[in-house]
Amino acid sequence: MIRAGRRPEGEGVWYPRWFWPSFAAPGVVWLVVLFLVPFYVVFAVAFGTFDFLGQPVPIWNPAQWYPGTFQRVLGQIFGSNGFLGPSFVRTFVYVGVASLLCLLIAYPVAYYVARYAGPRRGLLLVLLIAPFWISYIMRMFAWVNLLQSDGLVNKTLSSLHIISQPVNWLGGKPITVILGLVYGYIPYMILPLFAGLDRIDPNLLEASRDLGASRARSFIRVTLPLSKQAILAGLVIASLPMFGDYFTNDLLSGATSTSMIGNVINDAVGTAGRDAIGAALVLILMVILIIPMLYYVRSTARAARERVV
Amino acid sequence: MSETAVQAPETQSPIAGNAVGRLRPWRDPWRKPRVLASFTWLYLAWSILPVAIAVLFSFNNGRSRSSWQGFSLRWYYQDPVLSVWHDPDLHTALFQTLRLAGLTTLIAVPIGVAFAIGIDRWRGRLPAAFNFQMLLSFVMPELIIGVTLLLVVSNLFTFLHLGTTAQVLGLITFQISYPVIIVRARLLTMGRDYEEAAMDLGASPTQALRRVLLPLLYPAIFASAVLVFADVIDDFVIVRYLSSDASTEPMAVKIFNGARSSPTPALNALATLMLAFSLVMVLIGFLVYRRMTRGERRQKAALGDLAAQI
Numbered sequence: 001m002i003r004a005g006r007r008p009e010g011e012g013v014w015y016p017r018w019f020w021p022s023f024a025a026p027g028v029v030w031l032v033v034l035f036l037v038p039f040y041v042v043f044a045v046a047f048g049t050f051d052f053l054g055q056p057v058p059i060w061n062p063a064q065w066y067p068g069t070f071q072r073v074l075g076q077i078f079g080s081n082g083f084l085g086p087s088f089v090r091t092f093v094y095v096g097v098a099s100l101l102c103l104l105i106a107y108p109v110a111y112y113v114a115r116y117a118g119p120r121r122g123l124l125l126v127l128l129i130a131p132f133w134i135s136y137i138m139r140m141f142a143w144v145n146l147l148q149s150d151g152l153v154n155k156t157l158s159s160l161h162i163i164s165q166p167v168n169w170l171g172g173k174p175i176t177v178i179l180g181l182v183y184g185y186i187p188y189m190i191l192p193l194f195a196g197l198d199r200i201d202p203n204l205l206e207a208s209r210d211l212g213a214s215r216a217r218s219f220i221r222v223t224l225p226l227s228k229q230a231i232l233a234g235l236v237i238a239s240l241p242m243f244g245d246y247f248t249n250d251l252l253s254g255a256t257s258t259s260m261i262g263n264v265i266n267d268a269v270g271t272a273g274r275d276a277i278g279a280a281l282v283l284i285l286m287v288i289l290i291i292p293m294l295y296y297v298r299s300t301a302r303a304a305r306e307r308v309v
Numbered sequence: 310m311s312e313t314a315v316q317a318p319e320t321q322s323p324i325a326g327n328a329v330g331r332l333r334p335w336r337d338p339w340r341k342p343r344v345l346a347s348f349t350w351l352y353l354a355w356s357i358l359p360v361a362i363a364v365l366f367s368f369n370n371g372r373s374r375s376s377w378q379g380f381s382l383r384w385y386y387q388d389p390v391l392s393v394w395h396d397p398d399l400h401t402a403l404f405q406t407l408r409l410a411g412l413t414t415l416i417a418v419p420i421g422v423a424f425a426i427g428i429d430r431w432r433g434r435l436p437a438a439f440n441f442q443m444l445l446s447f448v449m450p451e452l453i454i455g456v457t458l459l460l461v462v463s464n465l466f467t468f469l470h471l472g473t474t475a476q477v478l479g480l481i482t483f484q485i486s487y488p489v490i491i492v493r494a495r496l497l498t499m500g501r502d503y504e505e506a507a508m509d510l511g512a513s514p515t516q517a518l519r520r521v522l523l524p525l526l527y528p529a530i531f532a533s534a535v536l537v538f539a540d541v542i543d544d545f546v547i548v549r550y551l552s553s554d555a556s557t558e559p560m561a562v563k564i565f566n567g568a569r570s571s572p573t574p575a576l577n578a579l580a581t582l583m584l585a586f587s588l589v590m591v592l593i594g595f596l597v598y599r600r601m602t603r604g605e606r607r608q609k610a611a612l613g614d615l616a617a618q619i
Contacts, residue, residue, distance in 0.1 A: 015430075015514050019514060020426070020427050020430035020431035022427070023423045023424070023427030023430075024423070024426075024427025024431060024439065025427070026420050026424070027421065027424025027428075027439075027443070027485065027489070028439050030420060030482065030485065031439065031442050031446065031482075034458070034478060034479075034481075034482040035446050035454075035482055037465070038458055038461035041460050041461045042456070042457050042460055044464070045460050045464060058464050108349070109348065109352045111345065112345040112348070112349045116341075116342050116346070124349070124353075127353050131356055131357075133539060133543075133588055133591050134360055134543075134584055134587070135542070135543035135545070135561055135584070135587070136543065136545065137561045137565050137568075137580075138360065138363070138543075138584060139360060140568075141564050141568045141577075141580055142359040142360045142362065142363035142580075143359055144572075145359075145362065145366065145374045145375070146359055146362065148374070148375065151374070151375050152362065152375050155375060170569070183355075186356070187356075240448065241450050245450075245452070246452065247546070250565075250569075251565065251568055251569065262452055265452060266452070269456050269550070275463075278456060282453055282456050285450075285452075286453060293445065293448050297441065297444040297445055297447075300444055300447065300448065300490070301440075301444060
């Protein structure tokens with residue numbers, strides 16, 4: 001199964017051909033058995049049939065795959081009165097608005113830490129990284145505490161006489177869900193932005209100022225174009241997990257009026273007999289996300305290579 | 310470093326000096342970025358205060374999670390029924406979390422390290438394809454991986470059963486990419502000179518590996534173990550799909566289940582413990598890592614290594 005590739009010159013002199021492949025073997029077997037095979041199972045279930053109890057039965061032979069379930073799900077999404085359509089549209093709107101808000105907040109923060117933090121830089125970086133070590137569920141739970149009808153947010157607002165009655169923040173408000181997504185995923189945006197902005201040579205900005213550009217102009221003409229890659233990377237890294245998110249919605253809203261693709265998938269998988277629908281939805285989500293995922297893989301591989309220099 | 314260009318009040322720029330005799334504050338090229346600074350601190354407050362408040366109320370001497378009734382440890386161990394210590398449900402969850410984190414780290418890290426070394430040295434298209442597959446598992450939303458694992462356990466590998474075994478296998482699949490990415494980055498920085506020197510001096514490939522390469526990789530291996538452990542503590546999606554019943558639900562799942570239905574500050578206490586575990590883990594990890602790489606005196610790089618691959 002394992003084949004040694006050609007040897008670059010000056011290398012491989014001392015090693016038997018099987019030497020390095022044997023190191024990779026356990027990991028390769030693991031990925032094949034628990035990453036590739038599961039995807040095949042998803043296909044087999046999505047294109048499978050049902051037994052007399054309505055339980056999905058996977059079909060293992062691709063030649064016999066039954067496209068009925070898949071077509072039905074597509075109809076429910078894209079059909080004129082498909083009831084899954086709104087969830088898909090909503091997902092794109094929420095993720096779009098949340099990613100944009102993330103960018104608007106993250107960019108100035110990353111810019112400040114990269115350029116002006118001075119001696120506080122270490123401390124600021126630790127604080128920016130801290131959310132990664134706090135469980136996502138706990139961070140959302142913290143907001144559930146704050147946003148309850150007798151929570152601190154309502155108490156503060158009513159003591160300031162901004163509201164007269166407690167607002168039901170957790171009762172299916174899109175704004176709560178979007179703010180939850182921003183709060184949850186903004187750290188993923190800040191780090192790539194920081195890395196990108198930190199890499200910009202300050203001499204370039206100095207040159208632009210020396211040549212007479214104003215602050216705003218040198219930001220627009222120098223900093224912004226140089227950070228384009230970082231912005232794109234940040235948007236991809238922050239929005240990918242948002243597409244697969246269902247727990248933010250469950251914790252901060254719980255209403256079907258705000259449900260997203262993730263909720264539809266999670267509900268289908270959690271219900272007896274609806275596995276096939278869940279599997280079909282997972283495949284559709286994969287198709288939607290394949291381009292950003294490939295972009296992310298490429299930039300991760302590139303980042304690993306660039307750290308050498 | 311980068312701020313030298315900006316904060317050098319003594320050196321007058323000729324352009325600014327000539328053009329506007331006396332500098333008005335908004336034309337001063339060296340003014341402090343106060344707006345940006347306050348924005349950044351506001352952001353940090355927003356990002357950390359909610360969690361700090363949740364931690365604070367875990368010490369509340371009352372059932373409320375919004376009005377302070379004095380300090381107590383009742384939700385940790387004093388309450389005979391509802392505290393984390395006495396509620397069997399909650400402390401099962403605590404031990405389940407630690408069990409999953411320990412087992413996953415023990416298996417994922419060795420496999421990942423070996424994979425990284427193998428893939429790095431083995432040339433050709435096949436290893437590139439496996440590396441691509443590994444990176445794909447790293448970027449894929451956890452929901453997709455969780456559902457595929459659930460379907461494979463319930464349809465094909467039915468002998469596995471849901472519960473701890475399935476959870477550990479699933480977590481390893483999801484976590485294996487951390488050691489691979491971190492160790493590969495280290496291998497790329499190191500180059501192959503040390504090993505080749507060792508073998509020129511008469512070491513066999515196995516000796517060069519054991520006595521030269523592995524010791525050089527220890528910091529990276531250690532860092533990835535810390536990362537995996539801390540990340541499993543926080544994991545939610547995979548462990549929830551692959552749990553069998555209440556006895557195999559770890560802390561994150563308990564918090565998710567209880568957050569909207571039966572909230573007492575005991576849940577805050579559980580969340581605080583979860584936070585403490587991962588923060589202590591990362592802190593110890595960081596200090597040990599810094600000690601290990603002392604010779605390389607690259608503190609910033611150490612922090613960066615730990616942080617970069619999240």
